[in-house]
Structures are given as C-alpha cells and as structure tokens.
Amino acid sequence: MPQEKINHSNASPYLSELTLDCVILSFHEDCLKVLLLRWKGTQEWSLPGGPIRRNEAVDAAANRILKERTGLDDIFLQQFHVFGEVERYNREEIKYKLKHLIDPDKWYERAVSVGYYALVDHAKAMPTPDPFTEQCAWWDVQQIPALLFDHNRIIQVARQALRTQLSWQPIGYNLLPEKFTLPELQRLYEAILGKGLDPRNFQRKMLSLGILERLAERRRGGAFKSPYLYRFKKEEYELKLKESNLFFS
Amino acid sequence: MPQEKINHSNASPYLSELTLDCVILSFHEDCLKVLLLRWKGTQEWSLPGGPIRRNEAVDAAANRILKERTGLDDIFLQQFHVFGEVERYNREEIKYKLKHLIDPDKWYERAVSVGYYALVDHAKAMPTPDPFTEQCAWWDVQQIPALLFDHNRIIQVARQALRTQLSWQPIGYNLLPEKFTLPELQRLYEAILGKGLDPRNFQRKMLSLGILERLAERRRGGAFKSPYLYRFKKEEYELKLKESNLFFS
DNA sequence: TACCAATATGTTATTTTGACATAATAAGGG
DNA sequence: CCCTTATTATGTCAAAATAACATATTGGTA
Incomplete structure (x- = not known):
C-alpha cells in the first residue's frame, strides 16, 4: 500500500469488504506474547492485519502479512473466526484517533474480518512495522493495553480457540526453537x-x-x-x- | 433479491465480495441428510446460501438464510470455515450452466464464502426454494450428486468439522425431536x-x-x-x- | 565443598475405556 | 393365545488413562 492515506475505494487492488487480522503469538520468558503495531504519530496499538488483494487467496494474504511482519515463512497459521458484525467498533472514535492517516471518504464502509492465529518462534521473528505504523513489538498477553478497533476481543477469541485446539492437538512445533526441554x-x-x-x-x-x-x-x-x-x-x-x-x- | 437476474454490482444492497453457504443437516431414517436446491430450468443442485446485506451481520445472514429455506429460527448454526481461494471453481462452466439466470457482467468478480453448518429437526423443517431455484429437498449425504460451484468440497469440510466437534461437544439438541430414544x-x-x-x-x-x-x-x-x-x-x-x-x- | 534451585522420575488409587453376551419385551402372525 | 422375532436394556472385567502425591539427582554458585 504505497498511498499516503488508506484508500479502499473499488478501484483499489484490494478487496474492499473483507480484511484479515493476525494474532501472532510467541513464547518468551515463560510468557505468551502477541505482536502489536503502534500507529504513526500515536500511542495507539492494533493487531497486524490488513486488506486482501483481489487476486490473492485469503490464506495467502494471511501468510503474506505474517511474512511482512515477522520475516517468517511456512508457519502454523490457523483461521479461527470470522468477525462479521455490522458495527464492530466505534468508527467515529477510530477516525478521530487516526485522522492524520486515513481519508474518511475512502475508509471502509463496512469490513468483515477473518481472524487467524499464528504460532512463531520468538527468537526467529523480526518484528517489522507496516506503512501505517512506526513500531512493531511483542506484548505480554497479560498486559495488553486497550487496542484500536475490536482487536482486544479478537485476541480473546483467538486465545480461547488456541486453548481448545490444545486440548486435542499437539502444539509447540512453531512456538519453540528446534531443541527445547x-x-x-x-x-x-x-x-x-x-x-x-x-x-x-x-x-x-x-x-x-x-x-x-x-x-x-x-x-x-x-x-x-x-x-x-x-x-x-x-x-x-x-x-x-x-x-x-x-x-x- | 427481486431482480430477474443476479446482480452483484456495487450499487446492490448486498456485499459483493463475500457470500455464505449453509450446510443444513438433518437426521431421518437413520441417515444424515443435507438440504440442496435445484436451479430453475436445470438439473443442477447447490447448497443454500447467498449474499449478505450491507447492513446485516454475517451470522444474521446465515440465520436469515436458514429461516428462509427451512422456516426454522433459533437453531444451532456454526461457522466452520472461510473458503477464500481466488478461483474456487470453474467460473466458465457455471456461467454456461446458469446462463439463463445470471448476467455475466454482474456476476461476482470474485467471492469469498463463509461456511456454516446447521443442525435441524427433520420433521420441523419446511424446505423452501429461493428465487433462483425451483426445488428444495433433502439429500442423503451418502448420495449427493456433483453440485455447482465448490459445494461438494464445502460439504466435505462441514462434515469433518462436525465430526471434530462431536468429539468434544454434545450434539443432538437441534437434530432430534424433543423426545428421543x-x-x-x-x-x-x-x-x-x-x-x-x-x-x-x-x-x-x-x-x-x-x-x-x-x-x-x-x-x-x-x-x-x-x-x-x-x-x-x-x-x-x-x-x-x-x-x-x-x-x- | 556445601548449598541451592531446578530437573527427573515412580507409585498408587481412582476413573475411564474397550471388549464382550444375554435376558427382556412388544408386536405380529399363526 | 402362544410363539417368533427384531429390538432394547443392561453388567462385568481387564486394560488403559488419569490424578494425586514426594524424593533423589545434579550443575552451578557461593
């Protein structure tokens, strides 16, 4: 997205009604960490995510975002929920907080989001901001601040899905280094x-x-x-x- | 959708990039049944589903479709997968098969679909076709013909999701009559x-x-x-x- | 070399599972 | 009215999995 402001008009090479959000988790110092982005010129944080290209599969978009934000490829990535409410968050509040970054005319009229979670090796990931953010960092899941959009809820749902998955599937392959105790x-x-x-x-x-x-x-x-x-x-x-x-x- | 032909232009009151498909299951004569629709003037069958209104939550759209096709409300309905590949099926073949029903200029450029499955009481459901179909009927899951779109695959994924769910959740509340043996x-x-x-x-x-x-x-x-x-x-x-x-x- | 803090490991009682077979009964037919 | 028949209801036992529990070992440090 090379534009200066976010543009989701229909001429865009991205889908205008569907986005995705990635809950990228790692494990460090005995704590579960989640990767968050801080938006330029603000103290506002959100999950990595973004639009899907018109010629790109949704899973491929999730992999692309994971790659862009962490440098990692070929990672365990799991679709876990579609967030499809009409008003998922306070749009006015978001527009106000990000007014220097978004063009209100071109902001999403409404976007449905597909939630993914990924499990990555903390040591291998290279947190990298995207064009709208200036910091990409790991946060302890216990200490996440109030996030933009409905991202606190998305993390809650992801963690519940992960717990459920843990109860009937092995987990750890991508979260830990190759050798571990x-x-x-x-x-x-x-x-x-x-x-x-x-x-x-x-x-x-x-x-x-x-x-x-x-x-x-x-x-x-x-x-x-x-x-x-x-x-x-x-x-x-x-x-x-x-x-x-x-x-x- | 009162139009004569399907129209997914951007002026439409429906989302143009996102649809949903419902695998509506019931249980009758010891067999699992799935509800299918036969398109007007054809022998082609597909799952119930369709577009989502711009002012309608995705879950609400699934409930609406379930209600329209079966008359049932307040039913167990579970999101199970997002089908997000770019080319989910042979578009030319579909256009050919449904050419009397769809306007090629207004057909989806690309649509991502959210899959839901529902479990309903066979005796209470009233199968009802939609404006593009002339028959709505239960098919034994063992005897499903080749369906339109990628709907055979969607049913496979739904059944696997149901089996998985069955292994850690009770099932049956909506599939059986109130009293059962x-x-x-x-x-x-x-x-x-x-x-x-x-x-x-x-x-x-x-x-x-x-x-x-x-x-x-x-x-x-x-x-x-x-x-x-x-x-x-x-x-x-x-x-x-x-x-x-x-x-x- | 003594101490510390984390690791490695075994036992037992309880619960859950899987495999297995027979008695009871309502309807229908003679 | 009785017999047949297809279906339902139920119990046991051995094996496996689980939960609860405590102690010996050891690498590093002081």
Whole structure:
C-alpha cells in the first residue's frame, strides 16, 4: 500500500469488504506474547492485519502479512473466526484517533474480518512495522493495553480457540526453537492454558503421544541440574495434527 | 433479491465480495441428510446460501438464510470455515450452466464464502426454494450428486468439522425431536461418525455426561421391545457446550 | 565443598475405556 | 393365545488413562 492515506475505494487492488487480522503469538520468558503495531504519530496499538488483494487467496494474504511482519515463512497459521458484525467498533472514535492517516471518504464502509492465529518462534521473528505504523513489538498477553478497533476481543477469541485446539492437538512445533526441554514445553502449555500442570503427569502425557525425541544432549549454562533436550518428530507430529479426533471407539 | 437476474454490482444492497453457504443437516431414517436446491430450468443442485446485506451481520445472514429455506429460527448454526481461494471453481462452466439466470457482467468478480453448518429437526423443517431455484429437498449425504460451484468440497469440510466437534461437544439438541430414544441418538452419532458404536459403551458415555433425562414414558407403536424416551436437560447441555475443553488437569 | 534451585522420575488409587453376551419385551402372525 | 422375532436394556472385567502425591539427582554458585 504505497498511498499516503488508506484508500479502499473499488478501484483499489484490494478487496474492499473483507480484511484479515493476525494474532501472532510467541513464547518468551515463560510468557505468551502477541505482536502489536503502534500507529504513526500515536500511542495507539492494533493487531497486524490488513486488506486482501483481489487476486490473492485469503490464506495467502494471511501468510503474506505474517511474512511482512515477522520475516517468517511456512508457519502454523490457523483461521479461527470470522468477525462479521455490522458495527464492530466505534468508527467515529477510530477516525478521530487516526485522522492524520486515513481519508474518511475512502475508509471502509463496512469490513468483515477473518481472524487467524499464528504460532512463531520468538527468537526467529523480526518484528517489522507496516506503512501505517512506526513500531512493531511483542506484548505480554497479560498486559495488553486497550487496542484500536475490536482487536482486544479478537485476541480473546483467538486465545480461547488456541486453548481448545490444545486440548486435542499437539502444539509447540512453531512456538519453540528446534531443541527445547520438557520444562520449557510445560511452561508453554501453562501459559496457554493459564494454569499450572503437574510435571510428572505432563511428562508422561507428552511422551506418550510419541511425537517427541529425546536427544543425548542436555541444555547447559543455566544454573542447576541440566535438563535433557527434546525435538519434535516432525512426521509423527504432523500425523497427530491430522488424526486428532476420536472420542468414541 | 427481486431482480430477474443476479446482480452483484456495487450499487446492490448486498456485499459483493463475500457470500455464505449453509450446510443444513438433518437426521431421518437413520441417515444424515443435507438440504440442496435445484436451479430453475436445470438439473443442477447447490447448497443454500447467498449474499449478505450491507447492513446485516454475517451470522444474521446465515440465520436469515436458514429461516428462509427451512422456516426454522433459533437453531444451532456454526461457522466452520472461510473458503477464500481466488478461483474456487470453474467460473466458465457455471456461467454456461446458469446462463439463463445470471448476467455475466454482474456476476461476482470474485467471492469469498463463509461456511456454516446447521443442525435441524427433520420433521420441523419446511424446505423452501429461493428465487433462483425451483426445488428444495433433502439429500442423503451418502448420495449427493456433483453440485455447482465448490459445494461438494464445502460439504466435505462441514462434515469433518462436525465430526471434530462431536468429539468434544454434545450434539443432538437441534437434530432430534424433543423426545428421543437412546438408540436413535446412537444412530445419529453413527451417521455423523460413519461407523458403528457399541450400545453399552455408548449409553454409559452419554448418560455420564449428565445432560440426558430419562422420562417415565416409552416409545410405543414400533414393533418389539419399547425403548425409553429421553430428553436433553437444556441447562446442563448448554453448560457442556461452553466448557468442553479440558484435556490437562 | 556445601548449598541451592531446578530437573527427573515412580507409585498408587481412582476413573475411564474397550471388549464382550444375554435376558427382556412388544408386536405380529399363526 | 402362544410363539417368533427384531429390538432394547443392561453388567462385568481387564486394560488403559488419569490424578494425586514426594524424593533423589545434579550443575552451578557461593
């Protein structure tokens, strides 16, 4: 979007009625983080997202935005909800807050948004602002400020969807570095679920999934007893993602 | 849509880039049925669906379509996927098949579709065609013909989503009449899952959910041993729908 | 070398699951 | 009226999964 102001007229190469928002999550210092953007000349933050090109699949647009904001490709990205209310947020308030950036005549008349969440490796992501923002940063999900649009709600729904997914699919492949320890994995699960887990039961359950491989290596350098490193067995992991629904024999 | 031909120009009171499709399911004679429409003057069938009004929430549009096609209100309706590919189907083939009904200049340039599935009581639904179709009928999901657009695929995705949901949420409230027998419920589950279940284990599991109430009444009239009637306990059922995610203590 | 803080691990009682077979009964036909 | 028949209702047991629980180990640090 090279224009100076946002333009969603029908001549635009972007769809004018449909946008998407990405809840990009990572895990760092035992906390779940979400990537937010600060709009130019303001203290207002929002989720990454934006318009979809007319010749671009919606999933492809989500991947493009993820790539633009983090530099990452080929990441776990999951459609989780369509936000389709007519008045999703206070339009006047937004116009006021962003009046130096948007042309009211060309602002969305109404936009439906497809929500995606992505799970990325904190160390590999390179937060990068977009043309309308001047800062791109990780925020602890526990400490998110009031965001623009309906983005606080979108994050809430994403986190609930993630918790639900966690209960019947493995998670962690993209959120953790290639090699990680079981306590790290456990803290990730605890951060997502928002509650503590028993390390003995957690280990038993995770190992019984058959998707983890224990390496000979241990993590050194941290104080105290050095933990084993593990790695996901990619094939078995993918398989679990696909099966993952059997409740009745 | 009172026009003679479909018109999706921008002056239209409908969104031009976003539509929805409804996979409306019912259960009859031990089979899962899906509601399909036959287009005027053709033998071509498709899912119910259509455009969204500019001043209408997407969920509201889904409810409206459900109401228009079945007469039913206040039904379980679940967003399950956004179909956002650029070329979702062979546009030329569709234009050819429906040339007497659509104006090629005003046909969608590109439309993203939100998929919903609904579960309705077969006996209560009144299948009703829309302005472009002349027949609305239930089809056995096992015997669906080649449909217009990408609707065969949409049904496949809906059924998978339903199976997944079934594995962690109760289902049946809207699919069955108020009073039903356990074998009926079991056959519903079998139809959705596509496999047989053990009646003893099924009964144990369903009753342990605490959402069923056994009535004093039994079903009479069918030959052979008369089964007990059950009813869902609405409050507990709704509660289960909401909780329904705990895999880790 | 003693201490500390995090890691690794095992047992048991309880609950849930899956596999399996038989008795009861309402309708219909002779 | 009784017998047949198709369907429903139900119980047991072994195996697996779960939840609750405590202690020994060890790498680094002081």
